[in-house]
Amino acid sequence: MAQIRKSPLTRRLRRQETVSSYLFLLPSLVFFLGFVILPMALCLFTSFFDSNLNATTPDRFIGLQNYAELWKDPVFIKGLKNTLIIVVVSVPVVTAFSLWIASAIYKMKEWMLSAFRCIFYLPVVTGSVAVTVVWKWMYNNYYGVLNYVFKGLGIIETNVNWLGNPSTALWCIIVILLTTSVGQPIVLYVSALSNVDTSLIEAGEVDGTTKFQNFWKIKWPQIMPTTLYIVVITTINSFQCFALIQLLTSGGPNNATQTVMYYIYYTAFKLYRFGYGNAMGIILALFIAALSAVQFYVAKER
Amino acid sequence: MKKLSIVLLILMVMMAAFANGAKEQATPSKSISLWTYPIGGWGDDAKVKALTDAFTAETGIKVEVQYLTYADGDDKVNTAIAAKQAPDLIMEGPERLVANWGAKGYLVDMADLLDAGDRAELNQATLKACLTADGKLYEYPLVMTAHCMAINLDAFKAAGADKYVNLTTRTWTTDDFIKAVDALYKYYKAPVGAVFCGGQGGDQGTRVLVNSLYGGTFTDAAHTKYTWDSPENVKALKQLYEMPGIVYDPAIAGGDEINLFRNGTFKMAFCWNIAQQPLNDQKTDAGEQIVFMSFPAQNGVAQLNGGIWGFGIFDNGDAEKIEWAKQFVKFMCDGPKTADAVKTANYFAVRDVAGGQDISKIWADDATMNEYNVLMQYLGDYYQVTTGWATARTCWWNMLQAVGAGNDIAASVAKFAADANAAAAAGK
CATH class of the missing domain: 3.40.190.10 (Periplasmic binding protein-like II)
Structure with missing residues (x-):
């Protein structure tokens, strides 16, 4: 078979296209390397050192000592457990709740759909500090609206120190996290459900499928990529829960709301143990990567 | 033509940059x-x-x-x-x-x-x-x-607790403090003060309160060791825990406590100093008189934190x-x-x-x-320069949280004081 020879003009055009593509990529690549890859490499590097922000004693290489110490540190273990509780609770709840809301509103009239999208998206675009301050006021032990309402309804007899009680504090944090996490998934699910091929549903209905079968056999597989994205993003966000803890409880009471992310900050910036904090960061990254990989695998299988 | 425009544009930007640099060099500013x-x-x-x-x-x-x-x-x-x-x-x-x-x-x-x-x-x-x-x-x-504490004098008078404070010397004894809190609690039927421990903000207040009640100290005189695990401090923490008028509150820090004092929820604030005193004409939000006080001590003379x-x-x-x-x-x-x-x-x-x-x-x-x-005149030792201070400080409010959660007081105090002393020994 005669080989098609590429003309020099075609080769030059292709090269030019390649070069210009890389040039377009360059700004993003610089930022990606500078603000993602380099810090990751530095994080890994520092985790092998006793690094303590002390100009008089230089950082000392200690190998895997920081990693070994982690598993003997009861606060880290408590933080890891709390982080996993947050992930295990918030990921399914956010996903299911978002899907439920999106299913209920995606067929509505355009203006109503927009209104609902705005309402659910509002906590996402509102600054986390503002949201947290409002919640802190609602949870207040002495004059919070939550105690006022619950006492009025007869649910509680005396004021509950929601954020000061080890048995309620973590759940209070999770509730706030849920309200700020559902906005984006709802918008994504509304979009995904609107794009489901209606002819398949109509065909199914002609064949006598039930509503549940329509959802499970036709809609669910088509919105699976969206679900995967939501699950992965919510998992990562839940693992990285930090602002709420810092602004509301500082990990207390008695480490009841301690999370790995907050403990990293605390260890590095309050105790000046940067090497130890970085080791925790690496472990957290490994947990997130492993869980995300499992989620991708499960979704692929389906 | 397009290339020429681009070259000219680059030249202009470079000239502007050099001109700016030259200008900066010509007029060096001290800053x-x-x-x-x-x-x-x-x-x-x-x-x-x-x-x-x-x-x-x-x-x-x-x-x-x-x-x-x-x-x-x-x-x-x-x-x-x-x-x-x-x-x-x-x-x-x-x-x-x-x-x-x-x-x-x-x-x-x-x-x-x-x-x-x-x-x-x-x-x-x-x-x-x-x-x-x-x-x-x-x-x-x-x-x-000198950091001090403050009381709502009108509330004290209403509860008949003003007789326990000496408004001339601004001092009171530990017994008087306990009686005053008791009287206030009976009158208002709610906690009147808080051992706040939501963070390190204002923690000097809780440190002096605990230290002064029974003559405990926070560090040794040489500032080499943390001594808050002494029997005097354990006794003070226990005393405060057992007082219904005082709550250990891990949901608030010093700033929150001041707000709750100003809005009338609390009748005393342990996080106070002269910078707070003149605000709002020395009154609470409801117009009640705020009076600054030294911390209570057995002999009435506390060692205030500077x-x-x-x-x-x-x-x-x-x-x-x-x-x-x-x-x-x-x-x-x-x-x-x-x-x-x-x-x-x-x-x-x-x-x-x-x-x-x-x-x-x-x-x-x-x-x-x-x-x-x-x-x-009541200013005590400035011990905040003790080695390991950053760790010790966080150990303190974490310890208060543990005590407030009902953990064994002596064991909690010993554990956190040991952590602080380990940091001091390591020079961190």
Whole structure:
């Protein structure tokens, strides 16, 4: 078979296209390397050192000592457990709740759909500090609206120190996290459900499928990529829960709301143990990567 | 044509950049940066600008000021240190300047600014707190105060608890404190004060409260060891835990406690000092009289925790800027504007004479400051320079949380004090 020879003009055009593509990529690549890859490499590097922000004693290489110490540190273990509780609770709840809301509103009239999208998206675009301050006021032990309402309804007899009680504090944090996490998934699910091929549903209905079968056999597989994205993003966000803890409880009471992310900050910036904090960061990254990989695998299988 | 335009554009940008650089070289400007925590009026740009403008007029050195908060100021400074972008000057207390950044080798030793006259003029306890054991001066002090507590006098009167406080000496005994809290609790049927432990904000209040009730201490006199696991402190923590009028609240820190005191929820605040006193005409939000008090002690005389604030200079490797920064420190702390600098902070001067001028009577016309002077005699040891302070501080409020959660008091105290002492021993 005669080989098609590429003309020099075609080769030059292709090269030019390649070069210009890389040039377009360059700004993003610089930022990606500078603000993602380099810090990751530095994080890994520092985790092998006793690094303590002390100009008089230089950082000392200690190998895997920081990693070994982690598993003997009861606060880290408590933080890891709390982080996993947050992930295990918030990921399914956010996903299911978002899907439920999106299913209920995606067929509505355009203006109503927009209104609902705005309402659910509002906590996402509102600054986390503002949201947290409002919640802190609602949870207040002495004059919070939550105690006022619950006492009025007869649910509680005396004021509950929601954020000061080890048995309620973590759940209070999770509730706030849920309200700020559902906005984006709802918008994504509304979009995904609107794009489901209606002819398949109509065909199914002609064949006598039930509503549940329509959802499970036709809609669910088509919105699976969206679900995967939501699950992965919510998992990562839940693992990285930090602002709420810092602004509301500082990990207390008695480490009841301690999370790995907050403990990293605390260890590095309050105790000046940067090497130890970085080791925790690496472990957290490994947990997130492993869980995300499992989620991708499960979704692929389906 | 398009290529020519691009080349011309690039040339223009380059020429503008060079021109700007040449201009900068032609008129070199002296400038230093100052980062300050909100120490009274030193957090107010208008007041600080008046002082820095006076310095610029005198020396030609411009001062660029950045205002820090206690919530995230340490993080900003630490990040700046790590990025080698630390300011030239910083204003705060010895616990940060001497025990932390100074001890870690980031600050300039300013001992050369102290001559024999300065050493004699400065308050000796203050000077001691600003010097390291080997005589390095990492903080040049400007002002000081005694941290205290406050009571809602009208609420005390309503509950018949005012008989337990001595309003002349502003002191009360431990027994009187217990009786007063009891009377207030019976009258209001709700907690009237809180051992706040949501964070380190205002923690000096809880430290002095616990230490003073039964004569405990926070550290040893040599500042080498944390001693809050003593039987006196354990007894005090137990006493407070058993009082229904006092709650251990891990959901609030010092600032929250002050708000709850001002809005009338609490009838006493353990986080207080003279900077709080004049606000709102010395009244709560409901117009009730606020009175500052010393902390309760068995013999009525508590050892109050001091606050000292002054300037430190970061060693950024620029000898010229260090020299300018030293000029600034001398100008503010021992110069023509010291009285204004002290008044801006709204605390007491650490010396009677500055720059050859008598500044001992700068508050003579201020009734509140004069009244507050009664507490200065109760000023105790400035132990915040003990090694491992950052760790010890966090151990303290975590320990209070553990006690408040109902854990065994002696065991909790022993565990957290051991952690603090481990940090002290490791020099961290």
